[in-house]
Amino acid sequence: MLTTSSPWSPVEQYLKELHQKHAGFKEGIVADYIPELAKANPDWFGICIATRDGHVYEVGDTRQHFTIQSISKALAYGLALEDRGEEFVLSRISVEPSGDAFNAISLKPGSGAPFNPMINAGAIATDGQVLAKDGLSRIQRILAYLSSCAGRSLDIDQTVYKSESETGHRNRAIGWMLRNFGIIEEEPTEILESYFQQCSIRVTCRDLAIMGATLANQGRNPLTREQAIAPDFIDNILSVMSSCGMYDFSGEWLYRVGLPAKSGVGGGILAVLPGQLGIGIFSPPLDEQGNSARGIRVCADLSHDLGLHVFGHGSTPQTCLRLSYDGSQVTSRRHRSVKQQNALRSGGHRLRVLELQGVLIFSTFEPIIRNALKQAPYCRFLILNLRTVMDIDDVSIRLLVELQASLKRQGVHLITSHAERFSRLLLQQGLMAETHFSDADSALEYCENRLLYEILGKEWDVFIPMELGNTSLLSTLNEDELNWLNINMDSKTAQEGDVVIRAGDAADALYLLMSGSVAVYLPSDSSGLGKRLDVFVAGMTFGEMGLIDGSPRSANVVATEKIELRVISRTLFEKMDIEKPIIKIKILESLSCQLSTSLRRSNAEAAAYKG
């Protein structure tokens, strides 16, 4: 699923200019506390942005390997949380910024708990919480975890690791202090070696961006779709990065850049715009606080130029209400008698549809609740159409269930459609199953039927034996004309499931449905009859379009029960030109009337959907 950017993209263009702008910046000193790090080329410079849907923008040295160093602390913290749970980990490692430098010992007086997991003491304590399990050692698990965040198999730079281990005296002192206070439960030696190896994992700038996008995407790697980090701990990791990720520059970083981030002495910075994207920067020279000097400037520009500050205007919420209309504007595909049509025209506003979209969370669903409650006094049925809803959080599901109960007490039925994807959750929470339809049309038809029952009473759907003169097509004909037709028209019956009209056939007749009902299907590529478009009931006409314009049948029509038909064949229709032109004129006038009614309805629907 590797995607690359287009040379035409203004985003790509912007990043190139940004790279150019900072390429000449020479401040900062490459870390030299171990010889391997000092070998880094100070001119290496990469910028990479990965979106939460896996699109990658990259410019410069984004494929150059370097060691991850302290950036690993943020991710290893996630693994410790998964192994031990939030409360246990919090009892061993606090989450307060220390205001101290990265290598300060900074243990809290009394408990000996490190101030936070982003300083060395906290990070070593964090590694102490990671378990060896499933046949994997601590470092093997950490390596697998980081690989899964990056979406590829990472490895350890053995030379850097050896250097780290040989010179890590201060960290060994920290390890023994942690053992002394009981923050770690075993001798620190193995934990420290894991920590040195973890810091020596080789990554690229692109890896950092993908890791960031994984954090932005609720822990799911956008390239591999693997759930690399448990979603429950994303807010913990990002909070700690936010308050402590940039050493004693963290406050000013949040103020100026406004993105949870973590830097490493290898020259990398990983930054996250939660829910949106990950950023990887690579430039080895460091400033006094130990952060990539050029990286800090690039991130400040990125945040400013693209409006990425978490507390900036980007946090403006989107609306989740896509469309709102009522049952007098849009009707179901179920054809209705004239009486029913009139009832829906005058009473249809008591049926309201809200089409929702996007992600339902408290702040987007809360206005929907208000909208629904405002409509309640004028409403009997409220359909929430969830077709274009991408996700619903637990909070909104709970509120939806409570909204249904509240509306019910006010005499309003809340119905959902297109809730299949969320149905398990909805049913778990107690949403009434009978008020949940898989498609919008069935939901609308169900509500219309109940509304018609309320308006027209028990007789709302009573079958009236159909005579030719009662059909909408022939209602303007006099007795003589009806008699002539009755003698000349064929009769036909069909059983449930019989195909009356098959798409592609020549159109040679128009049908009057005298009893029963038929369904109309639009043929699709897949097998079967296709998509159900219409249901026709007794008294209605079908097949007239082909008879008029001579085009072949465009749909399948299938009897949904035993049906009786009367047939006006092409031969009979042509015979009328000479023998009974007035009958033909009346039929064509009826058809035109019906078509113009349908056209008005369709135009109104198009207008309602257009919003």
Add this chain to the structure above:
Amino acid sequence: MLTTSSPWSPVEQYLKELHQKHAGFKEGIVADYIPELAKANPDWFGICIATRDGHVYEVGDTRQHFTIQSISKALAYGLALEDRGEEFVLSRISVEPSGDAFNAISLKPGSGAPFNPMINAGAIATDGQVLAKDGLSRIQRILAYLSSCAGRSLDIDQTVYKSESETGHRNRAIGWMLRNFGIIEEEPTEILESYFQQCSIRVTCRDLAIMGATLANQGRNPLTREQAIAPDFIDNILSVMSSCGMYDFSGEWLYRVGLPAKSGVGGGILAVLPGQLGIGIFSPPLDEQGNSARGIRVCADLSHDLGLHVFGHGSTPQTCLRLSYDGSQVTSRRHRSVKQQNALRSGGHRLRVLELQGVLIFSTFEPIIRNALKQAPYCRFLILNLRTVMDIDDVSIRLLVELQASLKRQGVHLITSHAERFSRLLLQQGLMAETHFSDADSALEYCENRLLYEILGKEWDVFIPMELGNTSLLSTLNEDELNWLNINMDSKTAQEGDVVIRAGDAADALYLLMSGSVAVYLPSDSSGLGKRLDVFVAGMTFGEMGLIDGSPRSANVVATEKIELRVISRTLFEKMDIEKPIIKIKILESLSCQLSTSLRRSNAEAAAYKG
């Protein structure tokens, strides 16, 4: 614009339960360092949520007055930024968390700059940056600023102020230290009195929620619509609240609650979910860190129960692409000749419409850019319909302008519609004015015309002198029938602006447009002709609906230039029944064909808009 909540609301219900759950919690001690604060009733307890559109949910003692205390620090910081600018203020007051208690002196060694504006030292230094101006003293300006955030006139509790002033020895020491380091430019006495008064401003829990909603709403008070805080400084204020707002509990607060917040020893907490809502909590007993003990628990529950953590799943972005369709699915209202219709049916996919919605920021507009670039190779015209776009940030405007240029280099024209609200910005940024239409239909028509020119060449719109036999209505008639009609039909001409058909009139004729064009308007409540629905050109029929179903005219039809008409009156139409039934049959067949073509088009449009 005061709105109250509905007793039926599940949100209201939840808040009541939350209040009940915590009402019995008795930990913490009411602040007693001055006698006035010690008088607070420890049982007072209010919870209030205000949304960014001004809806207020409140439960408990939300109208009880108390002093704002340290919560004022966050807002006064905003005023200092407005008076002096970000860099100046940053040079005097740092933004690093100190890890110290609220009353620590905490000045940075060397510069003497207070660590951050949320500790007393930083807050006093902040007040020192606020200017006396416009005839208002420092405290008058602060009071006016906070009032504007609350949306009502606040006042100062004089008794508390006197107590604060009488016992404020430590703060006086801090003031003189700040003077010593030159952080403030004058003797501290007046600044300190302002500070004591600022802390003594009386607010309610509801005020705090509205202030929070003002911060959430980019500084615009959602009740009064006043721009209370300059939008440029919202991210600064929220960043400082985030890293330092809850004293030495700030790290854990961000971790557990995840909302920028500020507490005061009066028992108040103000919390903000950026872009979404403000929260006010009031409960006087304080914990060891000086935060409202009950307030902390309530906020933790609120954040957990409603999913409000800034780094939680609530940060998932919404999609800004509402609909996507092409020119073969949806056509403009401009009627086309058969040749043109066929050209659009086969080539219309080269014209693409993207309907956008919500707020365009980098992370929502970037996927639109990718979508546009993906379509570019198959496309000649791309319309971005901005009708339901609520806002566009500067970044997206810049990217839109660059996208237009990039598409142009690839031979694709980017057109916008409904961009009036943003047009000043768009034009400033260099979006080509000629490619910007106020409505979707005009944009579509413009692109169709250019596409037709490309497909059909210079002759795309050439006027062919119209004869009766060339009109779509009469194309099936033979010469005799045409002659009979020619003799029996009336002729009529009209000038530009003449009303040919007036809505409400009886329908007594059908018109054939022989030359020129007419526009159809749907009457609206407002004056004028109404909304333009259709444009008919020579060769087309109008007014047939009323003739068929006898209903009165539903629209106004106006000549857009000099026109020539042929008229089939109702009398003539009825006369055909007897004299020339075959002509009537042919006309009705034509009309049915036209109606069924329109119906298919309208159904396709409804389907495209339905998405």
